[in-house]
Amino acid sequence: MKPAPFDYHRPEDLQSALSLLGTHTDASIIAGGQSLVPMMNYRLAQPEHLIDINRLSELDYIREDGDQITIGALARHDAIHASELIAEHMPLISHAYEWIAHKAVRNRGTLCGNLCHADPASEMPAIIQVLEATLILARNGSSREVPAKEFFVGTYDTVCEEDEMLVELRIPKPTAGTGWGFEEVSMRKGDFAWAAVVCLLRVENGRLDDVRVAVSGAAEIALRLPDLEVALAGQAPSSDIFENAATKAVDALAPVGSATVSADYKRDLVRALLPRVLSAATARAS
Template sequence: MKPSAFDYECPTDLNAVLAMLGDTETETSILAGGQSLVPMMNYRLAAPERLVDINRLPDLDYIREDAGFVAIGALARHGEIKASELVGRHFPMMSEAYDWIAHAAVRNRGTLCGNLCHADPASEMPALMQVLDATLVVAKATGTREVTAQDFFVGTYETVLESDEMLTEVRIPIPEAGTGWGFEEVAMRKGDYAWCTVVATLRVVEGRIAAPRIAVSGVGDAAIRLGAQEETLAGAEPTSAVFEEIAAAAAAAVNPPNVEHISADYRRDLLRSLLPRVLSAAASRVAA
């Protein structure tokens, strides 16, 4: 398949990109790594009139530590983030998750920001960014705003981004010392989109769970936090009985897609099996 005809612009200035996005006469899409957008265009699932290629913008390809957070720019590629010592040191969960995300060729071009804006419900990073409490910096011609990762995802391929806005940076707070984490996924093969991804962080204070955060993808129309299960977990003892109970409640609470090769019930079973493993791993990683 070939995409429908489109105009192509490749500005070297962020203001020019934002001006084009603000021009409501022409339906415009940003082209970052092209690893999701171009297949969508080839299948005619997307048909923008104009592509604005952001790959020549200066100063957006960075991963750097700032005051208490790591900032990742719009042109930082999955491959660079996967290989980043800074990311591996502060967010080992991200490095582990990247083993499951696409293949080297795709990761060499695809960007974290493009991945979040694409908002595939089976994508891993939207769940991780919610558990890690990331803030997304969004720019338009008239100014910038910040959106929490938790508020960013609306539904399948849908975010709160307006058509005149661009995601310029993701800020991920450096977790408090003693925070444990867990990540588990089941997919057809490593590199395929998830059937079920489960991620969590927590601390253990005087034998009780504190500040639990759990997110899932692949089991709904967007990656979500499991707020009710987090509330139950807070203050509980980190035992397998508690983890099993939380997992059963989580499996009953989600509303997975029911598609031919993988049923909603099977995805619920995956969540019920993976969540106790994730919580046990997180508890065992808590620094003494």
């Protein structure tokens, strides 16, 4: 399949890109092209204007900025996967990349493009929610900050407006001693998740504290599980507590089945993965 005709723009800097976005209706940004190009080839996306941000080298960074890490719109998956800064402060991200796509895709695809694509079976939308990241959306002449939990509004849908660009992701460094867990089941390693469960937590005086859990693949968007988090906070960690909490949490989920996996099976997966993720995070917390 070939894409529908479009006008191609290749700005040299951020300001020019934002001006183009503000001028043209029905314009799409192309970053790595790993999701957009297949969508265009299948004619599921038919933008009239394509704004290529690959020359915006000012957005290609992963930086330490006080108590947060900032990631620019052009930081590729592979650069983030290989980053020592990320490995030191956010090993959850480094670990999860073992499950995300394949080398060729990660070499070109960007984390910000992945978030804007908002596939509900994508792992990073769940991860940035437990990390409580902030997304910086810019348009010509202004910008705004959006908390990760408010960014995703539907399948392939976010609060990013047509004339806005996600320019930066700001992720607070988890405090020392925070434990993390990640589990995924997919058809093959590198495929989108049938279900993925991620967790961050702390253990204070033998009790669970600041428990954050999110799932991908099990609903129309990646989402946090606030009832589960509240139920676990202050409890002494044990496998019984985790099993009971997992059973209650999946009752509240409304997974969406697909051609390859039923909604009931997804619910079973989340039910099985939750206690494993909570146990792993507890073991890593110190």
